[in-house]
Amino acid sequence: MATASLEPPLPPFDLPRRLVAEALGTALLLAVVVGSGIMGERLAGGNVAVALLGNALATGAGLAVLITMLGPVSGAHFNPAVTLVFALRRAIAAPVAAGYVAVQMLGALLGVWAAHLMFDRPVLQVSTTLRDGPAQALSEGIATFGLVAAILASLRFKPDSTPFVVGLYITSAYWFTASTSFANPAVTVARGLSDTFAGIAPSSVPAFIAAQIAGAVAAAGLSGWLFREARPA
Known part of the structure; x- marks a missing residue:
C-alpha cells in the first residue's frame, strides 16, 4: 500500500540553480569516469578487463548518486542527447535546453581537468586512442538508444527508480557494447581531451556523436508510442 510522503513537494528551482546543477553533475560525472579509469589502469597491473570493471562500477554508482542528488533540481540530464529528447517532447523549452547543453559541455571539460589534477597528470591533453569503424558507431x-529508453520507461512507470535504472544500465553497457558506452556527446567531447584509459581520439568523436543523436531520437520516437497508455475503445 502506498503511503503519502511526510515531506512537502519541492518548489520548482529557478534557471540559474538548474544550470549550476547540470554543470556540477556533468563535471562530477566526468571526474568519476576519467578518474576511475586512471585508477583502474594503475591498479590493474596491465589487466584491461579489471581496469574496465573498476571503471564501469564507479561510473554506474556515481551516476546513481548524482541523479538522486541533483535530479530534483534540474532533472539531472548531464547529457545533451537526453536534453534533446526532452526538448523534442516539449518537456523543456528550447532556450533552456540550449543553456543545459552549454553548461553540460563546460562541466564535462572541468571534470576531465579535475581528474587530471587529482592524479598529477598534465591538465591539457589530447587523446590518441582511436575508436573508429562501423561497429563502434x-x-x-x-547504447544511447537503450539509455534514453530506460530513462523514459522508468519515468513513466517507476520514477523513484530512475537513478538506479540509469546507473545499472550504464554499468552493463560498458560491457555489452564494443565502444564501452559513452552514450553522451558531452562525455565524448571531453574524453577526447584526456589521453588516459577513458580517452577517445578527436577524429573518432564525430561518428560517436552522430550515432548517439540518432539513437536518442529513435528511442524517443519508439518510447513515445510504446509507453503511451492506450485509449479505451
Whole structure:
C-alpha cells in the first residue's frame, strides 16, 4: 500500500540553480569516469578487463548518486542527447535546453581537468586512442538508444527508480557494447581531451556523436508510442 510522503513537494528551482546543477553533475560525472579509469589502469597491473570493471562500477554508482542528488533540481540530464529528447517532447523549452547543453559541455571539460589534477597528470591533453569503424558507431547508437529508453520507461512507470535504472544500465553497457558506452556527446567531447584509459581520439568523436543523436531520437520516437497508455475503445 502506498503511503503519502511526510515531506512537502519541492518548489520548482529557478534557471540559474538548474544550470549550476547540470554543470556540477556533468563535471562530477566526468571526474568519476576519467578518474576511475586512471585508477583502474594503475591498479590493474596491465589487466584491461579489471581496469574496465573498476571503471564501469564507479561510473554506474556515481551516476546513481548524482541523479538522486541533483535530479530534483534540474532533472539531472548531464547529457545533451537526453536534453534533446526532452526538448523534442516539449518537456523543456528550447532556450533552456540550449543553456543545459552549454553548461553540460563546460562541466564535462572541468571534470576531465579535475581528474587530471587529482592524479598529477598534465591538465591539457589530447587523446590518441582511436575508436573508429562501423561497429563502434553502431555500439554508440545502441547504447544511447537503450539509455534514453530506460530513462523514459522508468519515468513513466517507476520514477523513484530512475537513478538506479540509469546507473545499472550504464554499468552493463560498458560491457555489452564494443565502444564501452559513452552514450553522451558531452562525455565524448571531453574524453577526447584526456589521453588516459577513458580517452577517445578527436577524429573518432564525430561518428560517436552522430550515432548517439540518432539513437536518442529513435528511442524517443519508439518510447513515445510504446509507453503511451492506450485509449479505451
